[in-house]
Amino acid sequence: MKGILFEMKKNKIITVFGSKGGVGKTTVAVNLATVLSLAGYRTALLDFDLQFGDASVYLDLDSKQGICELVQEGTLSKDMIQSYMMTHKTGLSLLSASERPEYAEIVQSKHGEEIINGIYTEYDFTFIDLSPQMNEFNLSALEKSDLILYIVNPDISTLRSAKKTLELMKALKLAHKVEVVLNREDDNIIKAKEIESLMKLKFIYKIPIESKYAVASLNQGIPIVINARKCKMAKRLTEFGMKIGDGNYGVT
Ligand SMILES: Nc1ncnc2c1ncn2[C@@H]1O[C@H](COP(=O)(O)OP(=O)(O)OP(=O)(O)O)[C@@H](O)[C@H]1O
Numbered sequence: 001m002k003g004i005l006f007e008m009k010k011n012k013i014i015t016v017f018g019s020k021g022g023v024g025k026t027t028v029a030v031n032l033a034t035v036l037s038l039a040g041y042r043t044a045l046l047d048f049d050l051q052f053g054d055a056s057v058y059l060d061l062d063s064k065q066g067i068c069e070l071v072q073e074g075t076l077s078k079d080m081i082q083s084y085m086m087t088h089k090t091g092l093s094l095l096s097a098s099e100r101p102e103y104a105e106i107v108q109s110k111h112g113e114e115i116i117n118g119i120y121t122e123y124d125f126t127f128i129d130l131s132p133q134m135n136e137f138n139l140s141a142l143e144k145s146d147l148i149l150y151i152v153n154p155d156i157s158t159l160r161s162a163k164k165t166l167e168l169m170k171a172l173k174l175a176h177k178v179e180v181v182l183n184r185e186d187d188n189i190i191k192a193k194e195i196e197s198l199m200k201l202k203f204i205y206k207i208p209i210e211s212k213y214a215v216a217s218l219n220q221g222i223p224i225v226i227n228a229r230k231c232k233m234a235k236r237l238t239e240f241g242m243k244i245g246d247g248n249y250g251v252t
């Protein structure tokens with residue numbers, strides 16, 4: 001049902017979120033955006049992890065002029081926003097965070113909303129990468145999203161905080177657009193099905209652990225879907241991205 005609703009609307013906004021650091025939010029956002037861009041969709045990635053956003057590192061793009069510098073321009077017209085966006089060789093447009101974490105506090109939720117409103121109609125898919133916090137800025141981005149991919153890992157601490165955050169999202173009437181993604185799936189530790197029944201969660205997608213290639217790709221600034229496209233993790237991310245492109249993301 002969600003898939004059908006999702007398909008009807010163009011210019012989709014997809015936010016990648018999670019309540020813990022290091023679970024793979026940026027990895028998933030960068031790679032799904034890359035897959036869609038390579039498939040010919042007009043795709044943007046907004047690095048709204050204001051203080052420590054590192055999407056530019058994953059894509060080996062310059063991060064000197066990012067959202068914090070953009071907001072200081074005073075005007076957030078479409079042209080101004082796009083003049084701050086960098087184009088990756090796949091065609092993906094990136095608005096990076098900033099090199100200067102101390103500037104993050106000047107960016108308010110109204111700026112985030114203006115940036116999203118200013119550009120999302122230019123793209124088939126606008127991905128948003130967030131910091132792992134339920135603050136006002138993040139909430140306004142979550143509210144603007146058509147789909148929220150909530151990333152978890154198979155450890156009890158992450159899963160417990162996920163349960164709490166998902167409850168809160170339900171109370172905030174965001175639950176209908178949230179889908180949970182298991183990253184670092186590792187059958188040798190615990191099977192995804194066991195987590196689902198223990199935690200009463202349903203995973204829309206599972207991305208396997210790929211210790212060798214994930215960090216290597218990050219260090220080289222090349223998304224894993226390009227750099228190691230035959231590894232299991234890259235294959236799953238590619239498949240997931242293509243399903244999102246088809247508006248058929250709800251199949252695991
Ligand atoms: N499936 C995976 N298998 C192995 N390593 C992974 C996997 N997914 C992500 N990683 C690695 O985990 C690290 C953290 O990933 P990432 O930066 O995407 O997390 P994050 O949730 O965005 O973190 P932060 O909250 O700090 O922004 C990176 O080194 C990344 O390469």
Ligand SMILES: [Mg+2]
Binds near residue numbers: 026049
């Ligand atoms: Mg991140």
